[in-house]
Amino acid sequence: MTTRDRGAALSPWRFIVVFGVVSLLMDFVYEGARSITGPLLASLGASATVVGLVTGAGEAAALGLRLVSGPLADRTRRFWALTIAGYALTAVSVPVLGLTGVLWVACALVVAERVGKAVRSPAKDTLLSHATATTGRGRGFAVHEAMDQIGALIGPLTVAGVLAVTAGGYGPALGVLAVPGVAALALLFWLRARVPNPAEYEPTPPAVDAGPRGQDAAPPLPRSYFVYAAFTAVTMTGFATFGVLSFHLVRRHLLAADLVPVLYAGAMAADAVSALATGWLYDRVGPRALVVLPVLSAAVPALAFTNSVALAVAGALVWGMAVGIQESTLRAVVADLVPSRRRATAYGIFAGVLGVAALAGGALTGALYDQSVTLLVAVVAAIQAAALVLLAVLRGRAAAR
Template sequence: MRPWRFVVWLGVVSLLADFVYEGARSVTGPLLASLGASALVVGVVTGAGEAAALGLRLVSGPLADRTRRFWGLSIGGYALTVLSVPPLGVVGVLWAACALVIAERVGKAVRSPAKDTLLSHATAATGRGRGFAVHEAMDQVGALVGPLTVAGVLALSGGAYGPALGVLAVPGLVVLGLLFRLRARVPDPEAYERRAPAPPGAPRPDGRLPAAFWTYAAFTATTTAGFATFGVLSYHLVQRHLMTASWVPVLYAAAMAVDAVAALASGWLYDRIGPRVLAVLPVLAAAVPALAFTHTVALAVAGSLVWGAAVGIQESTLRATVADLVPSPRRATAYGFFAGVVGGASLAGGALTGALYGHSVPLLITVVAALQALALVLLAVTGPGRA
């Protein structure tokens, strides 16, 4: 299978998986609120979910490098995700719903370092920025269709979460079938990278993670610590009566469409100018609360779309940079440690925005702006270069 074809098929897997879990995430805030959750609980649970999705990669990343079982970990992680979502709409008690939200994110932690390493091998031949960007754009097709499907079923069922999330079992089963097929067709994706010429200045494998990787992780952690979760954004929209719960998935779908465009644009620029393109990320993150936590529908919607653009860069170009900074034998470990650092920042960001939202929105906006200014300084000081 040619490298681009492998990237596209792995993108189809991600598309269908995003159909499942982004469909669920689009209503996490209102669903938890319907079970009695406060803004702080929503912020902590969604932040903890992101922390689990990222922090547990400290284990799954080194495990993938040590065992080289990239396909097995990918399949196991996807299985946990697609099995956690359908019951979310019928459990009926807050603690169980919170556990399922976090379990879905744990599935992402299990699979992501291994899956990103598989993808990084193929993108060595296609161009890292473009390869990761195309994969992320395909992700967002699923992230667009999933929330729209949930919104449609919610509307038809009178707001019942059970049918809306139960329908997501179908694409989940297809995900698992495609993964087994891909593993049979491409058992050793690392062969793509072995055949590709090494870029000038590429790091040599010496058993350690490069210093540039750690400074880059510090920048990413800082900007993530000041980034609101969509759970808190959607909580604001529904609780302030700016939007009904059935319309929240539609807005989320629109944000995912913006995500795809931002990923493609930043990936294209990354292959031309390198990591300097990442300077736009703190600017977007600072704009999110200033727009989204207003009492004007148009501004709140604009803030949610800016949130989508920032997520597009986070999910594509940030990952591409890691692949260029770290050689193949330690890359899954690097993805794991990178995610672990950012996971702590995600938990802090979810709790921070949830707590400050309930206390003072102007203070929330000020604190986030200060964090993003610090992130810009770190990016300028550390200046991660192309490996």
């Protein structure tokens, strides 16, 4: 009996929506925490460079460790187990982060939360990619990302409310995030029981191998996939983390610490709108929709690192729009470039390349911010200009073929 035979509630779109609720709840957890990472670390004595390094290292861990978790998922075919394990690590790390008063412990927990994302993401994206084969890659991943951002909106607002009530108490603000974490894990177990093999959503389900070594016969990753990864790595190298943005807002007294999560929530709303718009566009015009990403990324520091509240807020919203493209359309392109049998490996390698870029970007923007905001804006603009040139070259080569 196929997945489609088990009931209308498990159609591809409903699978995406239920998985989206899981992601909504977990975004409630970790985006709530990320919205105050900069001010929390600063309260423990961190400099802008430390904030940039830690948040950059966290993103590097979230991306780079997928070099291991992606191939592991393809070898073992334990997509559900890895997805659940990764979500569990995040659900535990965030509440504990609010209990520590030691800087190095807090830094380790920030990175640990991102490690949870590394464990689950290739497996989770592969599970979702099967359903999006029939709904449309761009639309399917965009709807999932938009639902993510509902949680990413609620989480920071909840944290802001608790901070306001407790007069800046980070412990209670992060402690309440344990509730949606538990709910997400419960729903994830239910979804696994209902749809144990989402690969059956594919128009032509991939053959089931006799054992873990069955992937040896799988086709190699296409060259276009690696070229595409190079473009995204360049644009990510010039992308500032929200940790540095929030550090600037609080250090320059542009926003109070308890208002930073509110701004982050606004950025997540912009993320959702951007994901839906670019996902729709991608299904119609293909990778040309990605031209907007370097443009948005270059605009972020030019706006966010000013001394104007209005411009800084605009910069944070533009940051959210760029993240929406990164989290939805970039993933959709990978699913279109790579055969199903190698998709988790492809997501892992792709994220690993971006992890190096994220670490470089976090460290670069943090260090340049400590030296000169003008220099930071100029360097990021140059990097994003190079990304646009690379994208144009890649499109030209694709057209020539």
